[in-house]
Amino acid sequence: MTTLWDTTGSAVVKELAAQRRTGGAVLSGVALTLVVVADESRVAEAEEAATHAAESHPCRILVVVRRQLEAPAPRLDAEVLIGGRLGPGEAVVMRMYGRLGLHAESVVLPLLAADAPVVAWWHAAPPEKLATDALAVFAHRRITDSSIAEDPLAALRTRAADYAPGDTDLAWTRSTAWRSTLASTLDSVSGRRGEPVAVQGARVEGDAANPTAQLLAGWISSRCGCPVSVEDGGRKPNSSGVDSVALQLDQDEEVRIQADRRGGAVISQPNRPDATVALVDRPLGDLLSEELRRLDRDEPYSEALEAATGVSGLAGRSPEREHVWFDPADNGSSSRKRAAAKTADA
Structure with missing residues (x-):
């Protein structure tokens, strides 16, 4: 060195x-x-x-x-x-x-x-x-983390307003284990039925102020086309902000995934005994490594961000950004001078 x-x-x-x-x-x-x-x-x-x-x-x-x-x-x-x-x-x-x-x-x-x-x-x-x-x-790719902001939900809305294809958020990456578990569980139910499962509603419990919980709810909503609520739970969840997820299925059935205190989760599904899967907090290096695996646009993230924030049309934006000069020491003085000049000219 x-x-x-x-x-x-x-x-x-x-x-x-x-x-x-x-x-x-x-x-x-x-x-x-x-x-x-x-x-x-x-x-x-x-x-x-x-x-x-x-x-x-x-x-x-x-x-x-x-x-x-x-x-x-x-x-x-x-x-x-x-x-x-x-x-x-x-x-x-x-x-x-x-x-x-x-x-x-x-x-x-x-x-x-x-x-x-x-x-x-x-x-x-x-x-x-x-x-x-x-x-x-x-x-080519830009990684932020809404979770470390003073107001995480406001930061999530800011990222939606400023989104361009190629952007991603480590708050989204923290939901990977939950998304994988939910997808595999629904595949299992569909396999036993011999037909696709229709999700009619969902509920995410945990920390409603955590952007990961909001993005997970947005992902479920965008994928299943159903309403999803995010509710504060009674326990303090892990860094993902998610304590449990319940999916209301057709045929009056429910799938529920409940995190436990030992770094795992219990899966409850129709006509089968409860099963336990690993669902541990991942270190920051693992999250970053996952995001470096892909350099193209992350469409599931943009769809989840749309559903979570209500800002539409994210996928259709241009991936190219044009540099906008910003001087934090200016404090708007240049803008005031330009406005004054225009007034004087008028």
């Missing part, structure tokens, strides 16, 4: 090339570039998750930490690692101070792995409009 203090983007590129020559062609089989945007308080957690994901998806890891945008002078501190704490591949951790943080792409773009897709992951509060961050504009 080499630490470069008060350096430049060109020096980081040169140091990475020098270490590559010394260590050999470490990333000849790189699958993608993972750009991680993290708050300083979450850097260690983000690095651990990215390292775990890189074990399954060989990638170059670029960690961007924007610090002290109000600093009087721009500054870049960088750690360049090959075969270090971030796994066997290449990684750069960049801490940007002052106005440089608003132009992070100027440092990141030269560091992207050649001819490899780019995935951007915000382990921090993302901007309300991703297009205001150039890192989102050139990324």
Whole structure:
């Protein structure tokens, strides 16, 4: 590992090339570039998750930490690692101070792995409009996490309003185990009947303020075309925010999946004894690794997000984003000046 203090983007590129020559062609089989945007308080957690994901998806890891945008002078501190704490591949951790943080792409773009897709992951509060961050504009896939926002449900609605194909949310990824269990259970009921099962209604119990519970309810509604309610349960659910799911079927039958305290769930279905399946909380690295398996648009997510938020037409939007310059230090002064100028001209 080499630490470069008060350096430049060109020096980081040169140091990475020098270490590559010394260590050999470490990333000849790189699958993608993972750009991680993290708050300083979450850097260690983000690095651990990215390292775990890189074990399954060989990638170059670029960690961007924007610090002290109000600093009087721009500054870049960088750690360049090959075969270090971030796994066997290449990684750069960049801490940007002052106005440089608003132009992070100027440092990141030269560091992207050649001819490899780019995935951007915000382990921090993302901007309300991703297009205001150039890192989102050139990324092929964009991963956010509504669950870590101060108001998760408001963040979910923001992501729907700003959605473009290629976006996804780790709140959605946390519902994978529930979705798989529900789908396999309904397949089992259909197999015994010898005909498809019609779901006439559903109820999700747990934490109604958790975006995962809302997205799971949206997925059931979009797939089954039935009303789904989300209700606060009596127990404190796991990170998914889901304690149980009940599906009302035709022929006056019900399927229920109830989480237990031991990292599993009990499946109750018609004409069969109860069964137990694993339903454990997954670490952040597993969630990130799942999202890196696909680089195309996630249509089930967009359909679930539509149903959960009531915002329609998500799948028909363009996957291309055009960068919108946004200066957080401006505080609207430029807008006021433009408005004043128009008034004076009139």
